[in-house]
Amino acid sequence: MRLADPIRRILPRRLADALDLALDKAGSGRLQSLRIRRDKPLSVTIDGTERFPTDTGELRREPLRPLVPTAAEVEDILVAASQGSYYAVESELRRGYLTLPGGHRLGVAGEAVTGPDGIESLKHITSVHLRFAHEVIGCADKVLPYIVSPGAVRPWHTLVVGPPGSGKTTLLRDIVRQLSLGTPQAGGRGFQVAVADERSEIAGCYQGQAQLDVGPRTDVIDGAPKAAAIAMLIRSMSPEVVVTDEIGAPEDAAAVADLLRCGVTLIASAHGTSFEDLSRRPMFKPLLEARAFQCVIELSGRRGVGTVERVVDPRRATGAVAATAYARGRAG
């Protein structure tokens, strides 16, 4: 294991060297995140387990002789991540994170400066959380036949539902990639896909450029509120499919309803445990009762991230609650 170049570039040399040494000694595994807190032991998450690198380049389960970042080192990370241009990332930092080259994400915590419109900026940054971008190419293979029927003019309106950390965004990204590239179900035809990526998680855009593979026919509006981005994409890009992550806010309902009316396929994700769970929520209840979505994919982390529990077709159900279970398997 080694640190990705965009991460190494923004870390102070002392931390980067010790981390590289520790990761090298640790061998294989998937590096998921890095937590850097001022005057506290630095920790890494590898394959879901937290480890503490030592100042001598070892990885331990307990913080013994830990690598402890200084206040200046934490500040330097932000300076390097912004290319010495705090002002250029100020609006992103208001949301609490920056997207780095490679689609990796840098979350920050510190003292918030508030104003009449809420958080205006952050100062005295004390914690940095680096989450490494993770693509699973092909993880949508098993669910795509439920989204695109053979010979279909367009994919079905689809909702991916699952709890946090169940792999919704990873699955959504591979769905975007495959629909854009062309699927066997559609006779190899690729669709014009538009992504409203409010939190920069689907495409991992850095300076407007997608860092993760979202296919050749994909347009992305990055960092804009979903409702505004969806309206803009429909007006400007004439997409066949619109994809967005984590719908659920009251203002999303109108945008989703408009989209479903205008002949463009919507593929979205939502937090929840199941189709039945969503059916009880005020925002989803009318949509699901109207059978607006033709495919609901339930994810869980039961057998690892990306476990597909069920694929539900609400149209075939006698009621929204009694849905049809189509498949069990693992997406990625």
Place this chain on the structure above:
Amino acid sequence: MTQRLIGASLIVLGGSLYGLALARTLHARLREVRELVDALHLLAAEIAHVRAPLPEALERVARASRGTVRVLFSELGAAVARCSEGPIGGVWSAVLAAWADQSSLEGEEIDVLQRLGGLIGRTGVDDQVRALRHAAERLGTIANRLESSVERDARLRLYLGVAGGVTLAILLV
């Protein structure tokens, strides 16, 4: 006698050219300060409206500038882009110190740029624009002061050069 006259003439000519060179330095200084003011306003606009990262913003300002000011912003942009660790104030100072030798600016103007290096890139848009406009105003004040005296001082330097040459010629010849 002819040789003495030729020698004296050459000394007077040398003194006059030296005076002329000193006078031209004053004009060059004024021109550079004015160009710096424009460049700082442009940088403030890049930051306020485009929010381009500093290396990109500095490079764009360099492309829109001329002469030594162009060199300064181009070198600053490249140095900031290369800087991957720590605050950029140190890089800014180093570039400024190396550039100062080839410019006509004096300590007062260099000091304004030096102070700017301690602030640039470190704060939000509003603070950056304020800092840049403040630096531009200070340089503008210097430029106005120089402008009001540049003709008089340039003439004085030229006359001093000629007079120095004549004095030296009398003493030597």
